[in-house]
Each structure stands twice: as structure tokens, then as C-alpha cells.
Amino acid sequence: MSENTDIKLVEAPDGISGAGFFATSFEKVIGLARKHSLWPLPFATSCCGIEYMATMGSNYDISRFGSERPSFSPRQADILMVMGTIAKKMGPVVKQVYEQMAEPRWVIAVGACASSGGIFDTYSVLQGIDRVVPVDVYVPGCPPRPEQILDGLMRVQELAENESLRRRNSPEYQALLASYNIK
Amino acid sequence: MELTNENVLGKIISKFGEENIWDAFNPDGIMTITTNRESIHELIKYLRDDEELQISFLTTMCGIHFPGQGDKEMCMMYQLHSLRHNYRIRIKVFMPASDPVMPTMTDLYATANWMEREAFDFYGFIFTGHPNLTRILNIEEMEYHPMLKQYPLEDQTREDKINTYFGR
Amino acid sequence: MATENKKVELTDLEQFRLDNGLALTEEPQLTTLNLGPTHPATHGIFQNILQMDGEKIVDAVPTIGYIHRAFEKIAERRPFYQITPLTDRMNYCSSPINNMGYHMTVEKLLGITVPKRAQYIRVIMMELARISDHLICNSILGVDSGAFTGFLYVMQEREHIYDIYEEVCGARLTTNMGRIGGMERDLSPKALHLIDEFLKRFPKVWAEFEKMLTRNRIFIDRTTDVGAISAERALSYGFTGPNLRAAGVDYDVRVMNPYSSYEDFEFEIPVGSKGDTYDRFLVRNEEVWQSLKIIEQAYKNLPEGSYHADAPHYYLPPKQEVYRNMEALIYHFKIVMGEIDAPVGEVYHSVEGGNGELGFYLISDGGRTPYRLHFRRPCFIYYQAYTEMIKGGQLADAILTLSSLNVIAGELDA
Numbered sequence: 177m178s179e180n181t182d183i184k185l186v187e188a189p190d191g192i193s194g195a196g197f198f199a200t201s202f203e204k205v206i207g208l209a210r211k212h213s214l215w216p217l218p219f220a221t222s223c224c225g226i227e228y229m230a231t232m233g234s235n236y237d238i239s240r241f242g243s244e245r246p247s248f249s250p251r252q253a254d255i256l257m258v259m260g261t262i263a264k265k266m267g268p269v270v271k272q273v274y275e276q277m278a279e280p281r282w283v284i285a286v287g288a289c290a291s292s293g294g295i296f297d298t299y300s301v302l303q304g305i306d307r308v309v310p311v312d313v314y315v316p317g318c319p320p321r322p323e324q325i326l327d328g329l330m331r332v333q334e335l336a337e338n339e340s341l342r343r344r345n346s347p348e349y350q351a352l353l354a355s356y357n358i359k
Numbered sequence: 360m361e362l363t364n365e366n367v368l369g370k371i372i373s374k375f376g377e378e379n380i381w382d383a384f385n386p387d388g389i390m391t392i393t394t395n396r397e398s399i400h401e402l403i404k405y406l407r408d409d410e411e412l413q414i415s416f417l418t419t420m421c422g423i424h425f426p427g428q429g430d431k432e433m434c435m436m437y438q439l440h441s442l443r444h445n446y447r448i449r450i451k452v453f454m455p456a457s458d459p460v461m462p463t464m465t466d467l468y469a470t471a472n473w474m475e476r477e478a479f480d481f482y483g484f485i486f487t488g489h490p491n492l493t494r495i496l497n498i499e500e501m502e503y504h505p506m507l508k509q510y511p512l513e514d515q516t517r518e519d520k521i522n523t524y525f526g527r
Numbered sequence: 528m529a530t531e532n533k534k535v536e537l538t539d540l541e542q543f544r545l546d547n548g549l550a551l552t553e554e555p556q557l558t559t560l561n562l563g564p565t566h567p568a569t570h571g572i573f574q575n576i577l578q579m580d581g582e583k584i585v586d587a588v589p590t591i592g593y594i595h596r597a598f599e600k601i602a603e604r605r606p607f608y609q610i611t612p613l614t615d616r617m618n619y620c621s622s623p624i625n626n627m628g629y630h631m632t633v634e635k636l637l638g639i640t641v642p643k644r645a646q647y648i649r650v651i652m653m654e655l656a657r658i659s660d661h662l663i664c665n666s667i668l669g670v671d672s673g674a675f676t677g678f679l680y681v682m683q684e685r686e687h688i689y690d691i692y693e694e695v696c697g698a699r700l701t702t703n704m705g706r707i708g709g710m711e712r713d714l715s716p717k718a719l720h721l722i723d724e725f726l727k728r729f730p731k732v733w734a735e736f737e738k739m740l741t742r743n744r745i746f747i748d749r750t751t752d753v754g755a756i757s758a759e760r761a762l763s764y765g766f767t768g769p770n771l772r773a774a775g776v777d778y779d780v781r782v783m784n785p786y787s788s789y790e791d792f793e794f795e796i797p798v799g800s801k802g803d804t805y806d807r808f809l810v811r812n813e814e815v816w817q818s819l820k821i822i823e824q825a826y827k828n829l830p831e832g833s834y835h836a837d838a839p840h841y842y843l844p845p846k847q848e849v850y851r852n853m854e855a856l857i858y859h860f861k862i863v864m865g866e867i868d869a870p871v872g873e874v875y876h877s878v879e880g881g882n883g884e885l886g887f888y889l890i891s892d893g894g895r896t897p898y899r900l901h902f903r904r905p906c907f908i909y910y911q912a913y914t915e916m917i918k919g920g921q922l923a924d925a926i927l928t929l930s931s932l933n934v935i936a937g938e939l940d941a
Binding site: 219220221222223225226227229230233234235248260261262263265266269273295296298299300301318319321 | 564565566571572592593594595596597600601612613615616619620663678679680682683685686689699700701936937940
């Protein structure tokens with residue numbers, strides 16, 4: 177029987193191992209698990225959404241990163257991926273979707289419009305979604321290439337892996353949410 | 360009958376009279392005529408229902424703002440198309456900004472519904488008889504009609520645009 | 528007088544109600560259902576507040592404007608050449624058609640005639656865009672009726688179209704392709720090779736995709752008579768493009784008012800009969816074949832010559848010239864700084880976009896920016912018929928109708 181060398185396993189975190197046991201911290205194991213099963217909520221409004229389709233499609237294949245299940249229900253989603261222009265009319269909807277997500281939750285602003293309003297510096301466009309929700313990763317580009325979107329996802333993976341379990345309870349984090357008027 | 364600018368204009372003028380149809384010109388191969396608010400509804404109905412013309416497809420309509428033109432400040436443009444004869448015509452109606460009231464075309468063309476709502480949203484045209492004349496693209500709470508020339512394009516809430524950065 | 532005692536036939540439901548002491552007729556209990564603006568099955572952001580009687584839609588109130596970006600206002604503040612990137616973002620499934628439609632409008636205003644070669648390159652690019660637009664629409668229709676495979680399969684082919692775009696203009700999706708006065712650069716040998724490869728490979732892929740759905744019993748049952756619209760209503764609603772042709776009207780701007788040398792090519796206009804979802808699917812399928820035919824003809828008969836018009840006032844000079852030639856430097860500066868005055872005029876030009884007649888109505892007052900630029904956006908115009916098309920149908924059918932109409936949010940809200 178030939179050994180299949182294509183399968184890659186993640187490296188075990190640091191810890192103490194001996195005969196029949198392996199001891200490490202809880203935080204590291206949970207971080208590892210979270211990192212590889214981030215379910216995105218594709219909040220696609222315009223052009224960048226089409227590039228997300230390409231990212232989801234067979235050539236770029238986002239499922240290689242454990243995100244093959246786009247969770248359209250905010251309750252089960254881990255990352256909110258806001259892709260495309262958010263008009264002022266849409267702003268409250270983004271906020272509501274964010275509020276419905278369970279902790280821990282991350283936000284990626286994909287594309288120039290979601291990050292800063294992009295070329296649409298107009299009366300009707302929200303100048304960046306960070307005016308209504310806190311953003312973890314910004315992906316530049318108009319629209320970003322699928323590789324860039326994947327890179328953004330990997331940045332969130334890094335955050336998820338290294339995040340302290342107690343971070344979401346910290347007063348800093350509560351203050352951040354309070355500054356956005358999110359409970 | 361082959362439709363040409365001459366015979367269509369002749370037919371329209373013989374029906375509506377010189378006093379209601381004026382300023383016919385041909386900027387880009389599409390004849391453009393101007394009429395008044397009283398005749399516009401009848402005119403579009405006539406173009407649609409006439410056996411010979413059959414100009415019965417409303418391609419588009421939009422508002423235009425000419426600030427400082429007095430009685431001709433607000434303009435509504437209708438563009439119609441006869442699919443049978445492949446003939447296009449453009450009709451304009453001018454009115455003062457203080458009184459931008461027009462009859463609706465929703466009873467003639469179903470497509471006029473949203474186009475008129477858009478014109479209301481952008482320019483504040485009032486279409487009498489429209490079933491649901493509310494804002495369509497902008498938020499309901501908006502207090503002005505943004506496409507009017509006096510209003511700025513840019514978002515007024517940005518604080519990072521400091522003139523010295525741009526050499527202004 | 529003897530009264531006639533009629534025997535009344537009761538349905539099962541009525542018998543059940545009678546047996547259980549319920550009233551025979553009951554007022555339907557309507558449920559309000561909010562569909563959108565971020566529903567996964569609506570591709571883009573459309574909100575419909577539906578009144579439902581069970582699974583049946585009684586009424587729908589659409590709300591749009593969730594991605595209103597004020598294109599028309601921006602266009603009044605930008606020099607002519609800076610408006611092309613806006614058109615990209617209008618219908619992002621078929622950006623080159625938007626770009627070139629706008630370029631042709633401005634050329635009409637400026638009175639520039641574009642050489643034959645540039646026109647043929649434009650035709651190739653526009654038809655590729657039409658293919659990529661129809662390909663998404665039809666494969667998404669498959670996804671919504673439960674066939675994900677087709678989507679993944681043709682998405683791969685769309686990447687090949689994007690490869691061609693990238694070779695021609697450097698971008699994948701928002702192409703900003705070409706310039707006022709022609710193309711920005713000639714087709715490189717690599718681009719020609721990619722087009723050739725595409726023409727060889729794509730028919731097989733598309734035939735397989737068609738085979739999967741066109742004669743598929745489930746797909747036919749799901750789509751026939753769903754979201755049908757008659758030709759009269761469609762015309763009254765201002766339908767154009769594939770959706771109108773599915774209803775049986777053979778209106779196509781490419782034939783009616785040929786632009787960019789479309790009169791040189793042999794192709795047919797597919798027409799449906801019922802105007803339902805299945806007809807729309809078939810019309811788009813056939814249009815892909817016709818587009819392939821056009822690309823093949825344009826590719827084979829690509830004329831020699833320049834790829835842009837000789838219009839130094841409006842067309843950017845090549846960069847090498849800018850460094851060496853005083854005149855070129857001046858033109859370059861004036862064009863880039865937006866200091867070129869356009870003549871006074873008023874033009875309307877329309878092209879056959881992915882979804883129908885895409886029109887540009889441009890008024891110039893002789894300044895450096897358009898005085899008014901109005902876009903006739905086909906999606907905006909026909910989406911208002913959606914309410915009428917889904918009334919009385921099932922909720923699941925409303926989703927299929929929406930995807931077969933191919934409403935693009937960016938074009939809808941401008």
C-alpha cells in the first residue's frame with residue numbers, strides 16, 4: 177500500500193507529550209479548531225460579490241481553508257464578509273446582521289467600497305462599514321482578486337488562532353462594542 | 360408608411376397645433392420636440408394609439424435641471440420608440456422650479472411608474488395621478504432632491520478630506 | 528312550491544371542516560414574509576415584503592435602492608474619460624459592454640469614426656461579455672433549482688474569459704476596457720491565442736451544460752409556466768433583451784440599430800413563445816451559441832489597421848511619444864487633467880447589453896464634463912414587473928423568476 181503524501185495535517189500545538197497523553201492549553205486547541213472551520217457569511221452586494229463567486233468556484237476554492245459552507249444565517253456564521261458598496265440605506269441592515277451573529281465573530285471588509293466608500297464618495301454611500309460595525313481585516317482592491325480575498329481570510333485565521341479566550345470578555349472589547357452602540 | 364422626421368412632425372402639428380409643439384430639432388438623428396404640460400399626456404397617448412405611427416414603446420424618461428432659466432428651469436425628457444418602424448422620438452417639457460407638476464404616464468405605460476418615482480426622488484417632480492409617488496432609491500428621510508445642481512455630490516460627513524492634502 | 532334539493536359536492540378539506548365543526552369557508556390567513564435584502568437566494572440585494580397565503584404569494588411590495596451609488600450625479604462632476612470606470616460597476620457581469628457603449632456614445636458626440644479593426648475587437652469583447660453574463664445567469668438558475676454542478680463547471684470557463692480580459696486590459700471584472708476613440712492597445716498574440724483556445728474548448732463545455740438542464744425532467748417541471756409574462760405586458764413594462772425575446776418579440780438593438788459593425792456578422796435572434804422562466808433559459812442558451820458564432824466570424828475576419836481613431840484631442844498618445852514629443856505631452860496633460868472641452872450636443876446611443884437595451888443619454892453644454900448623463904438601465908426598468916410576475920405563484924418559484932430575470936443590483940440601483 178502506497179502512502180498518500182497529498183494529505184497535510186496541521187502541526188500540533190506546543191505541549192507536553194508522553195506515553196499515551198498529550199497536554200496543552202485549552203486556548204491553543206480551541207484556536208486551532210476555530211482557525212480551520214470559519215464559516216463565512218457572504219454579505220455580497222455588488223461587484224466584489226461576483227469575485228467572491230469566483231473565490232467560491234472551482235479554480236480558487238475557498239473550501240481549502242475550511243470555509244466551504246457559506247452560512248447565510250448569521251446565527252451560525254463566524255466571519256461577516258461584507259463585499260461591495262454599502263449604501264446608507266443598507267447600513268442598518270449590516271449592523272443588524274452583525275448583532276445577530278454569535279461571539280466570537282470577525283468582520284472582513286472586502287474591497288474599497290466596504291473599506292472606505294471607494295470611488296463612491298457620494299451622498300448616498302456609507303463611507304466604509306467601520307462606521308457601523310468594527311472591522312478586523314480590510315481587503316483592498318476594486319474589486320480584489322480572489323487571491324486577495326483568500327489572503328484576507330487567512331489573516332482572520334491568524335487572528336482566530338491566536339486570540340485569547342477571554343478577549344471577548346475584556347473591558348476593552350466591551351468598550352469597542354459600546355462605541356458602536358452594539359450590545 | 361415610412362416614418363421620417365418631417366411627416367411625423369407634420370402629423371403631430373396638424374393634430375396639436377403650432378402653439379403646443381415647438382422647437383423641433385434633430386441633434387443626433389432623433390427628432391426632439393418641446394411641448395407643454397397640458398398636451399404631453401394627450402401627445403404620448405396619440406403617438407401610442409395612432410394606427411400609422413405606432414410609437415408605442417417608452418424607452419426612457421429622465422429629468423434635467425437648468426438652474427437660472429426661469430420658466431425653463433426644470434425639464435422632463437421622454438424618449439419613445441416605434442418598434443414597428445424603428446423610429447425614435449424625444450419629447451421635452453419645461454417648467455419652472457417652483458411648480459414642477461406634470462401628469463403621470465402610468466396609465467399609458469406600466470414602466471413609467473418607477474421612472475417617475477426616480478424623477479421625483481432625484482428632482483422633485485410631482486406627477487399628478489401617480490399611484491405611489493414616494494422615493495425609490497434614496498432613504499425616505501432625505502430632505503432634498505439630490506440631483507438638483509445646487510446640492511453637493513460628496514458625502515458631507517467625511518473628516519479625513521483636508522484641503523492641504525490635496526493641494527487645494 | 529317544491530324546493531329542489533341539490534346535492535353539493537364537498538372537497539376533502541370541506542368535509543374535514545364539516546366533520547370537525549369548523550366554518551366551511553374561511554378568510555385566508557395572510558402571513559407577511561420579508562424576503563431580502565440579504566436573502567441567500569436573491570442574488571444581490573432586493574427586498575420584497577410578501578403577503579403569503581400558505582405557500583402562495585398574494586401580494587409583494589418591492590423596495591430597492593440598497594446599493595444606490597449616485598452614478599448620474601458623479602458623472603456630472605467627472606471629465607468624460609473618468610466616467611468609464613463608473614460604467615464598469617453598473618452591470619459588473621458584462622462590464623465591457625457598458626464601457627464600450629459609453630465610449631460609443633461619447634464618440635457620437637465628438638464625431639469620431641473608429642477604424643474597422645477597433646470595431647471588430649470591440650465586438651469580440653462585447654460578445655465574450657455577453658457569454659459570461661448569460662453563463663452566470665443560467666448556471667445560477669440551475670443552482671436555484673437544485674443543480675450546483677453546472678455552476679461549478681461553467682465558472683471554470685468564466686475564468687478563461689477573465690484570462691482574455693486580463694490579457695486585453697489587465698483587469699478581471701471591472702475592466703475599464705478601451706478608450707474613447709478605440710481600444711487602449713491591440714490584441715496581443717497571446718490574447719489571440721487565448722481567444723482561439725476559448726473558441727475551440729467552450730462549445731463542448733456549453734453543450735454539456737445544456738445537456739444537463741435543457742431536457743432535464745425536473746428542471747423543465749420547475750421552470751415551465753413559472754413567472755410568465757405576455758408580450759403586451761412585457762412591452763408596456765419596457766422589457767428589452769433576452770427577457771423580451773423570451774416573450775416572443777424579436778427586438779435586438781444589434782440588428783435594429785447596428786453599431787460597431789454588427790451589420791457585418793451573420794447571426795440569428797432566438798425568440799421564445801411563452802415568456803416563462805424556461806423560455807428565458809433557452810433564449811439565453813441560444814444567445815451564447817450565437818455570440819460564439821459572432822466571435823468566430825470577427826476573429827477570422829479581423830481586419831488589419833489601427834486599433835484606435837486618429838483623434839489626438841481625445842485619445843491618449845502612446846507613452847513613448849509623451850516623453851519625446853512636445854505636442855503629445857501637451858495632449859497627454861490636457862486629457863489626463865480633464866481639460867478637454869467637448870462640443871455642445873445631445874446624443875442618445877444604445878447597445879444591446881447583457882439584459883437588454885442599455886442606453887446612454889448625454890447632454891453636453893460644451894464643458895469638460897457632461898451636463899447630464901442618464902443611463903437607461905434595463906434592470907431598473909424591467910424589475911418593476913417582478914411583482915406582477917410572481918403574484919399567485921409559489922414562493923420557490925419567485926426565486927427562480929428572479930434569477931431568470933438576471934437582475935443585477937448595481938444596474939438596478941445605479
